[in-house]
Amino acid sequence: MTTELILLCLAAFAAGFIDAIVGGGGLVQTPAGLILLPLFPVSTVIGTLKIPAFSGTALASVQYVQKVKINWKLMSIMILLAFCSAIAGSFLLSKVNNYFMKPLLLVILVLVALYTYSKKNFGTHTEKDHSLNQQLIYSLSASIILGFYDGFIGPGAGSFLILAFITLLGFDFLKASAHAKLINLATNLGSILFFAISGRIIFAIAIPMAVCNAAGGSLGARLAIVKGNRFIRVFFLIIVIGTILRFAYDVFFKHS
Numbered sequence: 001m002t003t004e005l006i007l008l009c010l011a012a013f014a015a016g017f018i019d020a021i022v023g024g025g026g027l028v029q030t031p032a033g034l035i036l037l038p039l040f041p042v043s044t045v046i047g048t049l050k051i052p053a054f055s056g057t058a059l060a061s062v063q064y065v066q067k068v069k070i071n072w073k074l075m076s077i078m079i080l081l082a083f084c085s086a087i088a089g090s091f092l093l094s095k096v097n098n099y100f101m102k103p104l105l106l107v108i109l110v111l112v113a114l115y116t117y118s119k120k121n122f123g124t125h126t127e128k129d130h131s132l133n134q135q136l137i138y139s140l141s142a143s144i145i146l147g148f149y150d151g152f153i154g155p156g157a158g159s160f161l162i163l164a165f166i167t168l169l170g171f172d173f174l175k176a177s178a179h180a181k182l183i184n185l186a187t188n189l190g191s192i193l194f195f196a197i198s199g200r201i202i203f204a205i206a207i208p209m210a211v212c213n214a215a216g217g218s219l220g221a222r223l224a225i226v227k228g229n230r231f232i233r234v235f236f237l238i239i240v241i242g243t244i245l246r247f248a249y250d251v252f253f254k255h256s
Contacts, residue, residue, distance in 0.1 A: 004036045005208060012209040016056030016216025021224045022173075022236040023158015023180060025053065027246050029213070030154060037205070043094050044202065046154070047195030051206035054188040056217030061185050063221040064178035075179065078139050079186040082147030086190030089151025094198065110244055138168040143183060150187040151194075158184050159239055173232035177224060 011032035019025025029052065033045045040048075142164040150157035161180035165171040171179065195201050224232055 005205060008032055008036055008205065008209055009212040012052045012056075012213040013216040016052070016060075016213035016218075017220040018216075018235075018239060019053070019056055019158055019184075020060035020181070020217040020220030021232060022177065022239050023156065023160070023162055023184070025056065025158065025213075026154045027156065027239070027242055029053065029209075031246070037202075040202070041200075043195070043198075044200045046093065047090075047191070047198070047200035048202045048206045049209070050188055050191045050195060051201060051203070052209035052213035054185065054192055055210035056213035057181055057185045057188055058217075059214045060217040060221035061178075061181040063218065063225065064181055067225050068175055068178035070178065070182070074135070074139055075182055077136075078143040078183055081140055081143040082150075082183045083186040083190040085144045085147030086151030086187035087194050089148040089153075090191045090194040091151075093152050094200075135169065138164075142168060147183070147187045147190070150184070151191045156240075157187065159236065162236065173236065174224065174228060177232060 011028050015025030015027075015029035017025075018028060026049075029049055030046070033049045034042065037045050037048075142161070146157055146160050146164065149160070158180055161183050162173070162176045165176035165179050166173065192201070224235075
């Protein structure tokens with residue numbers, strides 16, 4: 001178990017680094033957990049991985065909040081909805097198989113990658129001229145849908161949140177990343193609450209991974225803040241393409 005734990009901690013560091021910049025750390029951490037802990041139920045592995053995901057997101061969030069102006073009135077409502085939605089998603093995960101969603105997500109991610117690559121100004125600040133009601137509808141819908149998704153499936157949720165803030169509210173990449181981190185923090189906390197109550201967390205594995213994920217998250221957030229929007233845009237594209245490859249493997253090869 002010592003070798004497996006070291007490998008899991010390395011995966012957690014990489015996941016924290018990636019997730020702090022553009023989300024998608026679950027693409028590294030989740031497969032590593034499922035491969036290295038094959039004797040445990042999937043729900044237990046996912047529940048255990050939520051602890052390091054939370055720690056890395058929390059540390060990155062602190063750094064973003066110090067550097068980026070946050071719309072706290074809007075965020076407080078979004079955080080509450082995302083938290084409740086993640087609990088619902090985690091509950092459903094314990095009851096059904098989520099494989100049927102992957103082909104749909106694969107198509108969506110391909111479109112996201114093509115759009116991001118072709119739109120050179122994507123992720124620059126283009127504030128949307130929304131009424132307060134429109135802003136609330138877009139924001140709360142994204143919180144509910146993506147909060148549920150993060151609790152139910154997870155990988156790529158941070159990237160989807162960033163995409164939502166950019167396309168719906170006109171945030172730049174840095175501002176979108178900061179706000180997405182806070183929502184992601186709420187979704188992770190909701191899932192942790194459900195899995196902890198259900199007894200599906202292995203704390204002897206989760207705690208060392210949490211320390212490593214937090215270290216990676218701190219480094220990633222500092223780099224994103226220093227490098228700015230252009231760096232985050234390129235990194236976003238890389239992670240989206242990685243997500244596409246991961247889901248494509250699951251859809252076309254894993255069950256063949």
